[in-house]
Amino acid sequence: MGGAPGVNLHRDLLDPGPRRSDTIVMCRASQGGNRMPRRSNCSAFFWWQPSPRRRWPVSDRCDALQHLVDAGAFASLMRALVDTPSLSTSIERSGPMRKQERAKIVAERLQELYPNPPIPLRHRDPFTLLVAVVLSAQCTDKMVNKVTPKLWELADNPCAMSRRSEAEILEVIRPLGLAPRKAKAIRELSRILCEEYDGQVPADMEALEKLPGVGHKTASVVMAQAFGKPAFPVDTHIHRLAQRWGLSSGKSVTQTEKDLKRLFPESEWNRLHLQMIYYGREHCTARGCDGRRCPICRELYPQRRKPVVTRKA
Numbered sequence: 196m197g198g199a200p201g202v203n204l205h206r207d208l209l210d211p212g213p214r215r216s217d218t219i220v221m222c223r224a225s226q227g228g229n230r231m232p233r234r235s236n237c238s239a240f241f242w243w244q245p246s247p248r249r250r251w252p253v254s255d256r257c258d259a260l261q262h263l264v265d266a267g268a269f270a271s272l273m274r275a276l277v278d279t280p281s282l283s284t285s286i287e288r289s290g291p292m293r294k295q296e297r298a299k300i301v302a303e304r305l306q307e308l309y310p311n312p313p314i315p316l317r318h319r320d321p322f323t324l325l326v327a328v329v330l331s332a333q334c335t336d337k338m339v340n341k342v343t344p345k346l347w348e349l350a351d352n353p354c355a356m357s358r359r360s361e362a363e364i365l366e367v368i369r370p371l372g373l374a375p376r377k378a379k380a381i382r383e384l385s386r387i388l389c390e391e392y393d394g395q396v397p398a399d400m401e402a403l404e405k406l407p408g409v410g411h412k413t414a415s416v417v418m419a420q421a422f423g424k425p426a427f428p429v430d431t432h433i434h435r436l437a438q439r440w441g442l443s444s445g446k447s448v449t450q451t452e453k454d455l456k457r458l459f460p461e462s463e464w465n466r467l468h469l470q471m472i473y474y475g476r477e478h479c480t481a482r483g484c485d486g487r488r489c490p491i492c493r494e495l496y497p498q499r500r501k502p503v504v505t506r507k508a
């Protein structure tokens with residue numbers, strides 16, 4: 196057991212603090228061997244074998260506290276574990292608190308802070324919400340709310356909007372970023388809605404995603420906020436919070452969305468999305484933070500010593 200250039204997982208990678216009984220120790224199994232280390236002090240143990248048929252069995256006892264493994268092997272093992280949804284919760288046993296427990300605390304604290312979070316983009320109906328969300332890309336909601344009343348004066352339904360020229364729409368939305376692209380998308384999506392959907396916004400994720408200028412996140416916002424359907428729209432801000440709170444280690448917003456949906460009950464998705472948006476704006480901005488400033492982080496990670504590193508989506 197053990198590899199020559201090695202790292203001490205217990206000390207260096209998994210548990211910077213004092214020894215705990217719930218520390219996970221990972222060992223590299225000798226070629227196809229099934230030997231367990233001796234002398235136990237751990238309650239969890241990932242047994243890694245190269246065999247494809249027995250890839251990640253987990254034993255609940257480990258006989259030794261400190262084993263050396265090859266650093267490269269450890270990195271690939273961690274990657275594989277993180278990418279293996281059925282085992283992702285087991286990884287949490289390495290920390291002082293499970294991911295599910297952190298999720299519960301986050302939900303409770305956010306509920307105390309924002310019991311009834313309002314929808315930040317002003318709108319009148321699904322169409323005006325859809326347009327407002329398209330306009331909000333790379334732009335603040337405050338700016339969008341300034342511009343949209345004038346846009347609704349120009350046209351507030353798909354057929355009326357499709358009769359307006361791109362130049363007219365652009366003139367109104369010019370103060371926003373990416374205005375020419377957005378004007379083109381708004382006119383085109385309005386035309387499609389008018390001609391193919393009877394002037395209505397479809398309450399259908401797939402149909403929404405096919406509209407110009409409408410990505411998965413925009414479609415999710417419309418499904419949640421216009422139609423009350425369960426969705427968890429994840430943008431870079433939600434992604435950042437999920438990382439900082441240890442709710443996801445996903446490298447993309449897609450993975451983070453999957454992780455959050457798995458952690459929280461469907462009935463809470465829409466509200467939590469809004470609550471996280473408000474918390475991010477108010478407290479947890481994109482600028483660096485050492486992860487010990489707010490009560491939520493202090494509660495989730497009382498032992499945190501090192502600054503958190505956020506992986507950008």
Ligand code: SF4
Nearest residue numbers: 479484486488489492
């Ligand atoms: S302590 Fe930092 S990372 Fe944690 S919630 Fe506050 S601002 Fe965000």
